[in-house]
Amino acid sequence: MALTDTLMIHCRKATELVERRDLQPLSMGERAGLWFHMRICKYCQAYSMQSEAIDLWMEERVGTRVDTVALEDRILTRLKG
């Protein structure tokens, strides 16, 4: 494959690689393509930042505190039964 083919990836591919790099090491070619694309595409840069912010929130999110007395009683009844 020509060097330009490796480097010139489109936004759809770049954003997919942004998601994948978090879970699996990218190949050398993919890393180079993503690196190059991120230098020229401000939209994918924005996507990457937003994606990271979503990840952070997803990991840290906690719900609001609710009254669980009734549930605690149900659980205790079930454990005794």
Add this chain to the structure above:
Amino acid sequence: MAGWVKSHTADLVRYARSRVKDPDVADDLVQLTFVSAWQTLKKFAGDSSPRTWLFAILKHKLADHYRKVYREGQQVSGMEIADDDPAISEFATNGHWTSTTKPADLSSAFELDEKERLDRALRHCLDLLPTNLRGAVEMKYLKEKDSEEIQQTLGISATNYWQQLHRAKLKLRSCIEGRLTRNA
């Protein structure tokens, strides 16, 4: 065990409710967590705190839940996402963003002064995701990024899993941005 129920139920419920749409389902999963803990109490070696142990069980229950949800969602939608799925409509046929789908706010990583507004937008948009996509995305955070295990649990190929995550993230991003812009 009664002491554990009193000490940890509220935190477990809080965690579970932020990860599933239906609060009743979340409460059931917490209940099942204590049932499992009770049944396997002998295995609890005490090398972690009861809280850590209970949360580990709850994460398993959540993963089980999402595995079921995911498989049901797959049946409803009929088939896996094909490589050139037109549903990834954020991109034009040449693979670039379209004028209406490209990220609008280039300086924003959704780091808002008003954290609560972002929090509401994220919760709302997460609940709008189709069930199978929600399952795929929740798995990523439950299984602590062990993608092979996730693919096995969901019974899908690696490629398919990336596509699901990618689709989910694109939908989330665009939904959140839309909501924040509208409510600005």
